[in-house]
Amino acid sequence: MDNITHSLVGIVLAKAVQPSILVDAGRDSIQARRQWLTLFWTAVIASNLPDADLVLTRVGKLSKFDYLLHHRGYTHTLLALIPLALLSALGVSFFFGTWRKGQSPSWFRSKLAAASFAAVLLHLSLDFLNDYGIHAFSPFFNRWFYGDVLFIVDPYIWLALIPFACLQLQNRWARGLWATLGLAMVSVLWLGPFTSVGVATAASLWCIASILLQWKRKSFEATLLAFFSFFMIILLFSVASITAQKTVEAASALLNPQVPVEEISVSPAPGNPLCWRAWIRTQEDDDLAYVTRLGVVSLLPSLLSAENCYPGIEKRGTAQLTPPDLVSTSEISWKGNSHLERQVFDLLRQHSCEFRSFLKFSRLPFLQGLSQGQGRVLVAGDLRYDREAGLGFAEILLSQKDDEACAGDSVPWEAPFFRPRRQK
Template identity: 35%
Template sequence: MDNLSHSLVGLAVGELVHRTLPAEADPAHQRTRRRLMLVSCWAASNFPDLDLVLTGLLPQPLGYLLHHRGHTHTLLYEVPQALLLIALLWMLWPGARALLRASKPARAGLLAAVGAGFLLHLGMDALNSYGVHPFYPFDARWFYGDAVFILEPVFWVAGAVPLAMTLGSRVWRGLLLGGLAAVLGYFTMRGYLHWGSLTALLAFGAVLTMLQQRVGKSGKLALCAALLGGVGFVAMQGAAMQRGKTIVADHLRQLDPASTLLDTAMTAFPTNPACWIFVSAERDAVAGTYRLRRGMVSVAPSVLALDACPTALAEGIRPLKAQLVVNWSEEAPLARLRKLQTSNCRFDAWLRFARMPALGPDNASDARFSNTPAGNFTTFPLDQANGQPCPTGVPAWDYPRADLL
């Protein structure tokens, strides 16, 4: 998930933790406690992404693929990260240190805010198709939510609107809310958001604004409604994703009854439960091959046909009323994949990330990421004569496509 979403949701939860605690007797302590809850939950909501400093431990692209969302994104290793963050806050913030010494509610609130922030980060990252392995080292498998786009404006609105409404200055409230609306309008004009999605987001923001105005600056109603709205959105996306996978499976079964569907990776469109990009992996044991397909599917074509999906993310767009279209497919021998794994230690390490391994003549790439603005960041050269030694310190994540190896 993008760090703006992590930050805004973390700030909103920190604000909610502060408002749930009993008030401090000292007004100065009350102000410090609010800042502490906001800062600690915001920091915890972003802290695991400091694993980017570890990407240099392996040659690229392996460093990014295997260390980002790596050990810092596991439940076990969140504990020392949380202790480190609390220690830093204690050492570097004298006002917070004095508050924590004097106030039991502040100490409880700090633990709640930091714990919630770390769990939010892991939970939000688990929602998209990139994947996490939260139970390592007890379970090294990747888990994929496949339900929410990696940049999701619902979380921006849910976090930003209640927080903006707590500001005392109407000018600042207007600037922040107007700026958010302008950003949403910009992404709609650029073809990333559907006009219906923009309408829904503005309506969600308007409801949160009215709720916050009703309860005043100290109320929790808008914050609770924002979080419940976010949870409801995730549940809706999850149901739509499952429907999309069923449609894809039925379609592929008709195309090739002899193949076995192993996996379907789903990528959502922002704030759009109808439009999806899918990448499927099939195996034909008799032919000794596997096939990847990439395409688009609408789970509600009578409401939003494929040619009405936002154009900036749509693939192979054309006047199209079908429910599903396959834009790309590739078939490769299982023997080649297995030989590369056993003969190329760097490729073997790459396979610990690749959920949809597409093999070209000179390189391999994960077909989930073939349509990003910066190109496919997973592309891996297959040249074995470049003198590079086998990488050391490769994380022991399970192979996502162990069923092909």
């Protein structure tokens, strides 16, 4: 998820713990103020600290290839949870001077540690919920896990939690900043290419309802309402994700029920929970090729047909799709097929360390030849993030030479392409 979402979750978490600090330390004491600042910034920083791997890759000037291998890597594991939580709590406590025994009683340290631990855990949980995934159990179990529930920037979580930040924070500059972000998100929903008037209206009403429900509420009551809204969004999107996956799998089975489904990846359209982009991979043509089909699912086709969801999605990517071989309906619109020849795939796995390493990240790989200068180059990419004609963040140029070893060999992640086949 984006760092604004993570920060909002940290703010709500800090406010959930604040009442107990005021009771134990004294509502108007200087000590309570310092402890609140320590708690607030610990929760916000801990909610974002797993993404420190982004800073490290940029400061270290690592390549795009290194970014793909290491982002959501070691800092997004349960093994790193306690060190990251302690680092956040100790660092902020040291800054505000609340780490000393005289200024940090045992009850405060316990609550601070619990809040920091919960913040990191919620970060991992949110990152699991989108189609990028995490490998939370590494190094003991290096498999990727994908929730396929939320888009990486979810407007509805913003519109549920931003009113809380505006109404509960005391700093007027902070309230103004969050209000500006909320208005910007509402504007994007009204003007964005993937939403409709109905969806934008529903989102605006959702934002207004969030404000009214939390207006003049006590901090604890507002916190409960914010968390309730937050988890209800996740629950509703989870049900929608399961529905979209079942719709895609059932439609694919109409072509040939005997062809096993190897992978399904779904993701909601940005700002439109009624529309879902779906990729489904099968192995066909007498095992000569892997075929990955792109479809768009509408959860309410009577209100918005699948054909009108995600306009032009099949024309924007680097991968050149062939025409679809499945019949579209109002519920699901098939956009095209990506073919990955098994012979080429196996040769690259054998001779290209870059490609083998890329497979440790790529869930839905594709290969595409492109013209460059006087010759041709081979691009490896991931269909989940093939959103532009040029090379995107999940697409790399493969070198022309054989390489038996490379830096990617040291990365322990299991290649998601070779996960056990899904059972129908």
